[in-house]
Amino acid sequence: MRAKTVADQLVRQLQDAGVRRIYGIVGDSLNPVVDAVRRSGGAENGGIDWIHVRHEEAAAFAAAAEAQITGTLAVCAGSCGPGNLHLINGLYDADRSGAPVLAIAAQIPSEQIGLGYFQETHPDRLFVECSRYAELIGSPAQAPRVTASAIAHATALSGVAVITLPGDIADRPAEGRAPSVPRTGAPAIVPDQSDVQALADAVNAAGKVAIFAGEGVRAAREELLGLADAIGAPIGHTLRGKEWIQYDNPFDVGMTGLLGYGAAHDGMHGADLLLLVGTDFPYNQFLPDGVRTAQIDWAAQRIGRRTDVDLAVHGDVGSTLRALAPLIRRKDDRRFLDDMLDKHRTLMNKVVGAYTKPAKQRVPIHPEYAASILDDLAAEDAIFTTDTGMSNVWTARYLTPNGSRRFLSSALHGSMANALPHAIGAQVCAPGRQVVSVSGDGGLSMLLGELVTVAMYRLPVKIVVFNNSTLGMVKLEMLVDGLPDFGVDVAPVDYSAVASALGIFARRIENPADIESGLRQAFDHDGPALVDLVTDPLALSLPPTITGGQLTGFALALSKMVMNGGVGEAVKMAKSNVRNVPRPSQFDPRG
DSSP states (O other): OOOSBHHHHHHHHHHHTTOOEEEEOOOGGGHHHHHHHHHTTOGGGTSOEEEEOSSHHHHHHHHHHHHHHHSSOEEEEEOTTHHHHTTHHHHHHHHHTTOOEEEEEEESOGGGTTTTOTTOOOHHHHTGGGOSEEEEOOSTTTHHHHHHHHHHHHHHTTSEEEEEEEHHHHTSBOOSOOOOOOOOOOOOOOOOHHHHHHHHHHHHHOSSEEEEEOGGGTTOHHHHHHHHHHHTOOEEEOTTTHHHHSTTOTTEEEEOSTTOBTTHHHHHHTOSEEEEESOOOOOGGGSOSSSEEEEEESOGGGTTSSSOOSEEEESOHHHHHHHHGGGOOOOOOOHHHHHHHHHHHHHIIIIITTTTTGGGGOSSBOHHHHHHHHHHHSOTTOEEEEOSSHHHHHHHHHOOOOSSOEEEEOTTTOOTTOHHHHHHHHHHHOTTSOEEEEEEHHHHHHTTTHHHHHHHHTOOOEEEEEEOSBOHHHHHHHHHTTOOOOSOBOOOOOHHHHHHHTTOEEEEEOSGGGHHHHHHHHHHSSSOEEEEEEBOTTOOOOOSSOBHHHHHHHHHHHHHHHHTTOHHHHHHHHHHHGGGSOOGGGSBTTO
């Protein structure tokens, strides 16, 4: 049956692309699209559902999570002006995460564009930086082709596409035929053989080789483990690479960076040759100088932009490693690998494991202890969504991947408040799986209204709040810069009471002895649940290897606290973190 309006045509094109829902908030300029969604009959009848969130930013985050979990196109929408501008932060996150998301940005009446009309903005310009495609639909005849192009760009380039649609045009009679969007499988990018040979020669000549792996290894896990075994190389990983390479990996030495743990830093800095595999790790200050470096990436423009690269291989990781394997000579000397594995075990016990046992009776709750229990109790195929900040640290260090669990975060955009809306999108598209939002109180409070969304749809999301009444990561950043923490603390809030008022099952836990039973009750509850963990605001996280400059900054900040009368806080902070402060032998002298 022929679509009656441009909005009907748009909805039908989305249905044909496999879209089952749109996240957003209704509004006048968007009303024709929303009504077309209503008339589609809902997902159960082959149509599309409308998921009503409380802030358009959450709509974009939710769509990003759905796209990452399903690997298919997800859609969000906002009405004109402020409505679609609210999408922009979540769309930045989606685009940088490689999530295929289509955003519908409704626009003021077309004849008013350019005249300073009420709520006038120009989404087709404003969204350019956070999208792979952004176009204004200026006529009904143009609409189906622009929509098809937007779908193709989002799916083919694994990123965001934005269509700006004036409300009056959405309500006009449809014109023209909607072109089909071809679907293809994922192509292989096979590297040049001379580049592979040069890499093989470098690996064979090096005495000590270390591997640093990112999200790009997700489809080449076995090939990477085979390479590590052949050359005796320890494997460090990024946060985004964690879920793909950490589990069942006898060569794993943890992460580097401010969230880091284990011996990844030492392995990278102690190698003769460093292999950067499928990673665009942005923190060049944690990458070694003076170590010969090779990089493998399917996107050639990313090679060498973080650190100087001696050998560049343009190809996807799987194709490259399969071409490399027959050229590699097995290394019998495993001393470097064994040394890094021994160091990793020591650091895991002394630094990462510092609080998991001694903290059982400590009040306030140490977040490390709570995270370790969460890891034990969560489902084997749980989807974890994590707020940026200290929650990300606890997730990176204490939640264990196993090949079935998924981990979503704002790892590249670094936005606050992503965990709960990510969890909404993940739970909507995966109703049979346990979804756990690992939320900081700062992130939760920023988009607190999305608790209403969870309650309204009775989504069985389990929200675990690490409630320390402070912005912990910012506090740490200030301290390592030699600044006393300022402006990071907030008045205590009982989030369990807020959740209970919305009809969500909730528990507030202040005693570490109650953590296990409280989490079990939440996980066993048939519906949404929130566990409010009151954690130590002075429990900060230092990476296992820090520079002398960072340590000096930390000590200087504590001294300033004492001089300004904050003796009690300084002492408490020292007691809370003494186990995580590295000894002098662990300092990097190049600080």
